[in-house]
Amino acid sequence: MMSRKTMLCSRLGLKSCQDSSSKLPSKSRYCFKAQQGEVAMVADLAGPAYKFELSSTLPSIGMPRATFKFPLGEVSLEEKDEEEEEHKRTLSMSGILRSHILNGVCTAQYNEEKLDLRYAFKDEQMTFIPSISLPSNAFSCAFKRRFNSADKLSYCYYFDSNNWSVVYKHMVAKDYKLKAGYDSQVRLGWASVWVGDEKGKAKTAPMKMKVQLMLQIPQDDIKSSALMFHVKKRWDI
Numbered sequence: 001m002m003s004r005k006t007m008l009c010s011r012l013g014l015k016s017c018q019d020s021s022s023k024l025p026s027k028s029r030y031c032f033k034a035q036q037g038e039v040a041m042v043a044d045l046a047g048p049a050y051k052f053e054l055s056s057t058l059p060s061i062g063m064p065r066a067t068f069k070f071p072l073g074e075v076s077l078e079e080k081d082e083e084e085e086e087h088k089r090t091l092s093m094s095g096i097l098r099s100h101i102l103n104g105v106c107t108a109q110y111n112e113e114k115l116d117l118r119y120a121f122k123d124e125q126m127t128f129i130p131s132i133s134l135p136s137n138a139f140s141c142a143f144k145r146r147f148n149s150a151d152k153l154s155y156c157y158y159f160d161s162n163n164w165s166v167v168y169k170h171m172v173a174k175d176y177k178l179k180a181g182y183d184s185q186v187r188l189g190w191a192s193v194w195v196g197d198e199k200g201k202a203k204t205a206p207m208k209m210k211v212q213l214m215l216q217i218p219q220d221d222i223k224s225s226a227l228m229f230h231v232k233k234r235w236d237i
Helices: none
Strands: 006-011 015-019 027-033 034-045 049-057 064-072 072-080 089-101 106-109 116-122 126-134 138-146 151-156 164-173 176-183 188-195 209-218 226-231
Touching: none
Parallel strands: 006 027
Antiparallel strands: 006 015, 027 034, 034 049, 049 064, 064 072, 072 089, 089 106, 106 116, 116 126, 126 138, 138 151, 151 164, 164 176, 176 188, 188 209, 209 226
16 A cells, blocks of 8 residues: 655754655655745655645645646646736646756746756866757857866857857866856856856865955956855854
């Protein structure tokens, strides 16, 4: 017999979980934040890889959101308000599918009558990501090349607008990085210096501090160049 579990999760700044039943074949999860919350019931179907979830906001307005999850992705169905007509709600479908094709990952994402198709190929030295959005037919292509452990070049081109951007990264050491780039859409060149891991936390950086120093140079008005800095410091009590 399929094992089910009901879980109560209340979160008011902190999060706590409690099992309320070990005999039910599904699990209900209640998450609260301030005065708004959400109720969700999740059921395992034919194993943990297949799940069906019903969720609703509190207080409830309209039908609950239904989501079916499976190994290749998920599909959701929910009610949404019409922008043009007040007090009218319609059913909206969204979903995402992922599959490995030709040593890469192909992703199809549908939402708000918009379909995004994306293919990502990546090896130790190169990343190639073409993507297209339908029905607008907006096509773009991203290319990343790693020359060695310290140097990396990224380039992206948007065929519908002929805009492009390029970024060059050089890792001086683990906590020191140099970056420079250009964006044709805003006609802006820039260069920056990072002290501390750019994507890491301040507590793991030297002196528990992250610093970014950036120079922005507009192509059409060099005299309007700007120097900016950002500092994030952690003090442990």
